Amino acid sequence: MQKRHINPPKKIDLVIRAARKLFVEKGFRGVAIPEIVKESGVSVGAIYLHFDNKEKLAQTVYQYTLDQFTEQFSECLAGRETAQDKLSAFAELVFELTEEDPDMMEFMLSACKEIRSHLIIPLCTSDAFTEVQQIVKRGITSGDIKAGNYFLTAISYTGVILRAADLRLQGIIEQPLHDISAELIDNAWSSISAAPLPS
Amino acid sequence: MQKRHINPPKKIDLVIRAARKLFVEKGFRGVAIPEIVKESGVSVGAIYLHFDNKEKLAQTVYQYTLDQFTEQFSECLAGRETAQDKLSAFAELVFELTEEDPDMMEFMLSACKEIRSHLIIPLCTSDAFTEVQQIVKRGITSGDIKAGNYFLTAISYTGVILRAADLRLQGIIEQPLHDISAELIDNAWSSISAAPLPS
DNA sequence: GTCTATAGCCCGATAGAC
DNA sequence: GTCTATCGGGCTATAGAC
Numbered sequence: 001m002q003k004r005h006i007n008p009p010k011k012i013d014l015v016i017r018a019a020r021k022l023f024v025e026k027g028f029r030g031v032a033i034p035e036i037v038k039e040s041g042v043s044v045g046a047i048y049l050h051f052d053n054k055e056k057l058a059q060t061v062y063q064y065t066l067d068q069f070t071e072q073f074s075e076c077l078a079g080r081e082t083a084q085d086k087l088s089a090f091a092e093l094v095f096e097l098t099e100e101d102p103d104m105m106e107f108m109l110s111a112c113k114e115i116r117s118h119l120i121i122p123l124c125t126s127d128a129f130t131e132v133q134q135i136v137k138r139g140i141t142s143g144d145i146k147a148g149n150y151f152l153t154a155i156s157y158t159g160v161i162l163r164a165a166d167l168r169l170q171g172i173i174e175q176p177l178h179d180i181s182a183e184l185i186d187n188a189w190s191s192i193s194a195a196p197l198p199s
Numbered sequence: 200m201q202k203r204h205i206n207p208p209k210k211i212d213l214v215i216r217a218a219r220k221l222f223v224e225k226g227f228r229g230v231a232i233p234e235i236v237k238e239s240g241v242s243v244g245a246i247y248l249h250f251d252n253k254e255k256l257a258q259t260v261y262q263y264t265l266d267q268f269t270e271q272f273s274e275c276l277a278g279r280e281t282a283q284d285k286l287s288a289f290a291e292l293v294f295e296l297t298e299e300d301p302d303m304m305e306f307m308l309s310a311c312k313e314i315r316s317h318l319i320i321p322l323c324t325s326d327a328f329t330e331v332q333q334i335v336k337r338g339i340t341s342g343d344i345k346a347g348n349y350f351l352t353a354i355s356y357t358g359v360i361l362r363a364a365d366l367r368l369q370g371i372i373e374q375p376l377h378d379i380s381a382e383l384i385d386n387a388w389s390s391i392s393a394a395p396l397p398s
Numbered sequence: 399g400t401c402t403a404t405a406g407c408c409c410g411a412t413a414g415a416c
Numbered sequence: 417g418t419c420t421a422t423c424g425g426g427c428t429a430t431a432g433a434c
Contacts, residue, residue, distance in 0.1 A: 027313050029228035114226050156359045156386035163358030187355035191390035
């Protein structure tokens with residue numbers, strides 16, 4: 001759908017990564033351009049050559065992050081057949097990214113809220129999240145997932161998963177999510193499953 | 200525990216309310232003191248007489264908001280007996296506040312994340328949220344709620360509820376939460392309930 | 399294309415009259 | 417206690433050398 005490349009030329013990529021890291025640490029308005037210069041090694045002039053302004057830069061960071069997530073989610077879905085398996089794949093990806101690339105995850109979940117542009121796509125209408133909604137929709141049709149408003153069902157599942165990721169990113173959950181993912185995924189699935197789980 | 204009053208003298212209250220509204224709209228760093236002056240009708244000097252600096256003001260707003268929520272939650276619990284009823288009361292309060300006092304709810308959920316003070320209490324260790332955890336803990340003991348880590352169980356329930364509130368505040372959910380609260384509360388409870396629901 | 403230097407603006411916090 | 421006026425600092429974005 002979007003034309004952006006996941007691997008843009010090196011310098012731009014450096015700027016995006018550095019900006020994302022700093023946005024997560026200090027918030028969009030808390031980061032000054034000179035800091036991005038220091039973190040990325042790219043000069044002010046070069047940054048403004050590639051991005052119209054700070055806001056545009058942040059939007060690019062957001063789109064870059066969304067694309068990254070969507071691509072990884074697509075890969076994770078390979079070989080997953082049932083709705084339950086596909087949703088588990090979503091949860092596992094979220095948990096893995098939370099541990100391995102916390103900047104990315106935190107930016108996706110909350111740092112981006114500071115960018116108040118009207119043009120920005122809300123997370124839950126992004127490709128990966130609409131795909132989750134479609135998985136749920138088909139799961140309802142096939143009888144695996146309880147009947148109901150598919151959007152509400154989808155956010156119930158993702159609500160459990162994303163809240164855990166959020167609390168882990170804030171340092172409130174101290175264990176790696178991998179250690180507790182089974183319990184969380186079980187809770188999330190229970191919230192939307194059609195049949196009671198066999199004990 | 201804390202000594203703050205819920206109803207401080209009028210002028211301070213005006214400043215807190217105005218600041219919270221603006222923080223939600225534009226973020227902590229996006230709000231200039233002169234704007235708070237205009238919104239509250241209280242002058243710069245008066246603001247700095249009562250609050251050491253902008254950061255302290257934000258912390259006061261946060262504590263004020265938490266106290267407000269805790270007090271209302273306590274009232275809502277009156278007459279609720281079972282764990283399920285008590286958690287429903289939590290959910291209903293969140294939904295009601297999301298509709299009736301969106302500034303308060305949005306500030307509590309996310310605007311406060313911008314205040315990076317080390318002294319700030321995370322939401323889920325605040326009085327109201329630790330109370331939810333205790334409700335869950337007792338529910339596990341009594342057999343109403345499935346066995347497991349009580350903290351993870353609590354965040355699973357609240358995850359469903361808070362995500363719905365968040366999406367409503369962002370305008371992504373278009374119906375008033377009251378219209379869909381039954382389905383959401385059912386999903387949240389299913390995620391942690393010990394027994395399968397009777398169909 | 400890439401850099402440094404700086405113009406121009408706005409903000410937080412204070413000083414000092416009332 | 418409350419106000420207005422203002423200072424000093426730090427920011428974004430640009431200008432202009434290389």
